[in-house]
Amino acid sequence: MRSGAVRVGLAGLGYWGPNLARNFGDLPGAELKWLCDRDAQRLEAQAARFPGPDRTTHFDDLLEDPDLDAVAIATPVVTHADLAREALLAGKHVFVEKPMALAAEEAEELVALAEERGLVLMPGHLLLYHPGVSKLRELVHSGELGRVLYVYGNRQNFGQIRRDENALGSLGAHDLSVILHLLEEEPTEVWARGESFLGEVEDVVFCYLRFPSGVVAHMHLSWLDPHKMRRMTVVGDQKMAVFDDMDLERKVTVYEKSAEAPPLTYGEWRTRTGDISIPKISNAEPLRLECEHFVALVRGEGDPFAAARDGLAVVRTLEQLQRSLERERV
Template identity: 40%
Template sequence: MKVGVIGLGYWGPNVVRNFLSTPGVEKVYCCDIDEKRLKFAKSRFPSVEVTTDTEFILKSPEIDAVAIVTPVATHYPLAKKALENGKHVLVEKPMTSSVREAEELIETSGKRNLVLMVDHTFIFTGAVRKIKELIEADEIGDIYYFDSVRVNLGLFQHDVNVIWDLATHDVSIMNYVISSKPISVAAFGAAHYNGIEDIAYITVNFDNGTIGHFHVNWLAPVKVRRILIGGTKKMIVYDDTEPSEKVKVYDKGVIATTQEGIHRVLISYRTGDMYAPKLDDTEALSLVCKNFVESIENGTKPITDGISGLEVVRILEAAEKSIKNEGKLIKI
């Protein structure tokens, strides 16, 4: 299999490196409009072919699959053209800048029987896979809430607001680990520079009463990457800034009892042990590339397929619409 990678900015070289070490990949082509980036890629990965010609990557019969690692606004036109030319597509997150565009890509890939995958890298981390495993094993119980904080100072984006930049990660994690269906979104945000929201608070409501909450911020003095998941049996804290023990499981909870003859609920608290489960430390992006290639070879659905990418975009689009309407509840 021969893979073309379009975009060699911050993330692109990592994608190239991992495809070069993925079984089944024979050759990697690198494409960028910046000659300096191409020279860097060639010096670091001597076996790659480099070009500034995007059309060659999208149309060449030599290339079987394309990874699109470019700004969000370019995802749809590049992915659409790649699919129309018979290429399997791996596209960076978020999949597109609108629900309509995401639906079109899914339809196009389906008609041509091509793999469409979104690089929601966090879903492939050992931490998130362990959280999914714990929830599916019913160790946590029914989920009360999913609470996320992802803040830091910068990096300001020029094409998308803080929701599309930072919330994408945690929304994809939430959708992956929680099986119930989100039904509505409300959000508030503020723009202090360039007219683009740099702080936002998003609330997602589920059909079973679970609530999701996201705080994203480019103006924080510290870097925080923390998710809290509360269940009827146990609770999880996932701190991605921790060098080890990123996931901690707390045997803590609330016990509600009704005494006979008393028309009120008595609340007590359970405090048990905490443990940090062992996590697989395989590089997440290597698993993304492997899943993409294996899906093409075997004709199977990738873990983060176009539908999962669409569901993330659906929540982000609703959140942005809510912000523009002063926090109005948007049904999805």
């Protein structure tokens, strides 16, 4: 197990990078040693907020620092795989924002490289560290919901309208990572259909997934919707549960609802409705928990390869969904 502070260098100071800088900079057991961005003005803009780390416009400066333990990558998605590969080859542990690659072949290469070199490769699937999602997973795996029948996610809003990636690529990784996390299996059948109303890319996408256990899942992804929704619903044969990230008071709600088989003397199915419960959910910041987990993995606590394999499953399934989407275009 590693002793001393884990020294982290951050590449990318756009929209999300400063949030990572804040957490790695404040985290006990970690030291934010480098800030890197190709835009010198961005670096200078963060100098007052983060005066301690060295600053550079060259990613190689991080890789060539023998005292640096890990690199966090929050650059544009198209650069994730290449930068993660360079960091692993330089012997650095890697935290990379989702998705870690755009193609399953690239993701497989990264996972193999990390395992070969004994390095942590952790994709930043933030929702997996949300206390509400942790509670939802607990409900699933404790058996409280009974046998899981189906799962569905709603990730909709009005905007931000994109031109360079469709709703599946922009929004799908969030809910897909949660679905795979809850079910702990990869789908055997996927189907996606979308429509391009505002431009060349799909503004709304509907996805269907079937798993070896018989569970089915659905995702509704859109930036052309009157409702802002960030919701995941799990339906079991004993209870049902909803995680709603937009609800400040009820992050998770458990419904004691189920269908009962008809008795021999009565030929219709009956529904049973019982209590509605709202479990207490921690208000801990998910990003803080995510960064803590990465630092713990670097220090030798836990399975160093599990997060990378889970991230690979997300990339692999997204690729299958995108292929289905392309086949279904009319």
